[in-house]
Amino acid sequence: MLINGELKYESQKLGMNYFRVALVLFGAQLLMGLIAAIQFLYPGFLFEIFDFSVSRMVHINALVVWMLYAMIGSVYYMIPDETGEETVGIGLGKLAFWILTAAVAVVVLVYIFIQVGPGNESTIWFINEGREYLEAPRWADIGIVAVVLVFYYNVFATYMKGRRTGIMTVMVANLFALAGLYLTGMFFTDNISVDQYWWWWVIHLWVEATWEVFVGTLAAYALVKIIGAKREIVEMWLWIEVLMLFGSGILGLGHHYFWIGTPEYWWEIGALFSSLEPVPLVAMFVHVLYDWGKEQGHCESKGSAHALNNSPAMAWVTANAFGNFLGAGIWGFFHTLPQVNIYTHGTQFTAAHGHLAFFGAYATILIAMMYIGVQGSYGIKKMTMTFKTKMALTLIIFGVLGMGVALTIAGYEQVLVERADLGGGWDAYFIAQDLPWYIQAQGWRLAMGVVTFVGFIYLAWDLLTIGAVESAQEESEGAAAAAAA
Amino acid sequence: MESAIYMPQIAADQFLGIFIVATMVLIFGVGYAASITLSKMGFIAKKWQLFGYAFWILQVYTLYDLGMRIHSSPFTTKVLAVAMLAYLFAPHLYFYLIDEAEKRYETSEDGQ
Structure with a gap:
């Protein structure tokens, strides 16, 4: 990951730069998560120096930002392969990368060292917008829009100039929605229900619609690239997935409207479309395994043993197929219906779903793209797994699954004690957090967080060295x- | 004062069953899709597709059971039943489209 020697296109080199920053932010996200996990067990840890509210905020924002970096990197990497052209306006793209990186660095430093400001407009403009998951101050919000406009211009202009594949068509249309949705989280209203209503457009329509379609696009590209799957078949799958993801994901938004003061018809709409949301995830899962099995069969019939030219990337794509279904599908479904959600909403169930879904659906495929980038950078024809690849894969998956299970147990205890037994009041909230099941579960979460972090160290080490090896x-x-010949 | 939120009364000992049944809905759903897929890929004989339909029946039952356990409204129950009927045809529609696409592009040289 350190060199770009074999890459022909500037766009792919720029993509690798995005991957490098994404990896650093991924590490920062995990460190902040560890601090927050310690604070769950020992609330006095770094109290009034680096409070839980700050560590949690940086943990979540670093997650969102590293994923956006890796997504932008993936697009810049795949554009030349798909369109057959160098990215239009690549100089502007490079400038935008450095501006964005400088802005992210400033925002993170402000989060860490200044943390909070007075209760007036200056805080919203310069410190923190206070809008959960999207806390960037307003100057950075506007900067992000400017950078994304440059990015979108680059992608769209290259698409119009070059080969218009099905994968790129979906990518260009989806990026328009993904970028446009950010605008709905940039204004405040006096009524908090109305405010939350629009804010959920960004969060939900990103993670359960446009980001999922993005993942489908990357999986399609990866299958063509890694196993040589037939493009026409892969693209047909992609169109079906787009249909199902948007068909269920857009109105599945209703599950965020259950308890924020919106009309009750959202219960039925949210329940129905949320229930349908796992269906495309099953389809994506089947798609990856079907194509892999088919290409493997073709290879074996020709006498060649292996269809894969990049085993680490394929391992992460497969982890994505399983993880997306498990984290987003199963963990999402079992608390999405309103009758259950009223008991689980805001408990550690949500955190369990968040951890498993973000990892399973997004982190895995973005890591796969990083391995594809490394393969291209070193011009490796067939990349195989090293000991470090296997350690990273095993420890990260085991760690995240462990965190998911531990948080589910903590959430289950909250549902029973805080919600069902004590009625969900203020006292109930604290009583539930003092019980042994909750505390033990948080202890296991911390332990599994450490396992995940060790896995990340292996991952970073592998990405930095596997190319040369x-x-x-x-x-x-x-x-x-040659000598034998 | 009228309650602002309708909170269905679910006893504390019902939750574990609800979460398990909700998980089984999806597990059986994957079992159904997997049986059809494996049979289409030739990994298992066509006759094993029958097991797939058994999974689908179990999925319908568990979804119905889930609806009962969470006191789902009659409208939602009906809509979920229709959704399950649609799910019965979904894998067949997939593979019909795949077969048609493969026939169409069989001779295409521009695979990559």
Whole structure:
């Protein structure tokens, strides 16, 4: 991941820069998560120095930002492959990258060192907008819009100039929606229900609609790239997934409207369309395994053992297929119906779903894209898994699953004690947090967080070294084959 | 004062059952899709598709059971039943489209 030597296109080099920053932010996200996990167990830890409200905020914002970085990086990486053209306005794209990175650095430093400001407009403009998940101050909000406009211009202009594949068509249309939705989280209203109503457009229509379609697009690109799947078939799957994801995801938004003062008809709409949301995830899961099995069968019939040219990336794509269904599908479904949601809303169930879904649906496929980037950067024909790849895969998956299970147990205890037994009041909230099941579950969450962090260290180490190791091995094998001939 | 939120009364000992049944709905759903897929891919014989339909029947039952446990409204129950009927046809529609696409692009050289 350190060099771009074999990349022909500036766009792909820029994509690798985005991946590098994403990896750093991923590490920062996990560190902040560890601090917050310690604070659940020991509330006095870093009290009034680095409060839970700050560590949690940086944890979540770093998550959103590293994923956006990796997404932008993925698009810049795949554009030349898909369109056959260098990205239009690449100089502008590079400038936007440095501006965005400088702005993110300033925002993070303000979050960490200034943290809070007076209760007036100056805080909203310069410190923190106070809108959960999207806390960036307003100057940064406007900057993000400007950078994304540059990015979208680059993508759209290149698409119009080059080959218009089905994958790029979906990508261009979806990016328009993804970028446009950010605007709905940029204004305040006096009525908090109305405010929440619009704010959910960003969060929900990102993670359960446009980001999922984005994942489908990346999976399609990865299948063509890694196993040589037939483009026409992959694109047909992609269109079906788009239909189902938007068909269920857009009105599935209703599950955020259950308890914020919106009309009751949202219960029925939210219940129905939320229930349908796992269906496309099953389809994506089947799609990956079907294509892999089919291409493997073709290879075996031709006498070649392996269809894959990048095993680490394919391992993460497969983790994505399982993880998306498990984290977003199962963990989402079992608390999405309004009758259950009123008991689970805002408990650690939500956190369990959040951890499993963000990891399963997004982190996995973005890590796969990083491995594809490394393969291209070093010009490796067939990249195989190293010991570090396997350790990263095992520890991260085990750690995140462990955190998900621990948080589910904590949430289950909250549902029984805080909500069902004590009625969900202020006292009930604190009583439930003092009980042994909750505390033990938070202890296991911290332990599993440490496992995840160790897995991340392996991942970063692998991404930084696998390119050099594998290309050296390929060269020595090539030399040995030449000598034998 | 009239309550602002209708909170269905679910006893504390009902929640574990609800979460397990909700999970089983999806597990059986995947079982159904997996059986059809594996049979279409040739990993298992066509006759095993019958097990897939058994999974689908179990899925319908668990979804019905879930609806009862959470005191779902009659309208939602009916809509979920229609959705399950649609799910019965979904894998077949997929593979019909795949077969048609493969026939159409069989001779295409521009695979990548």
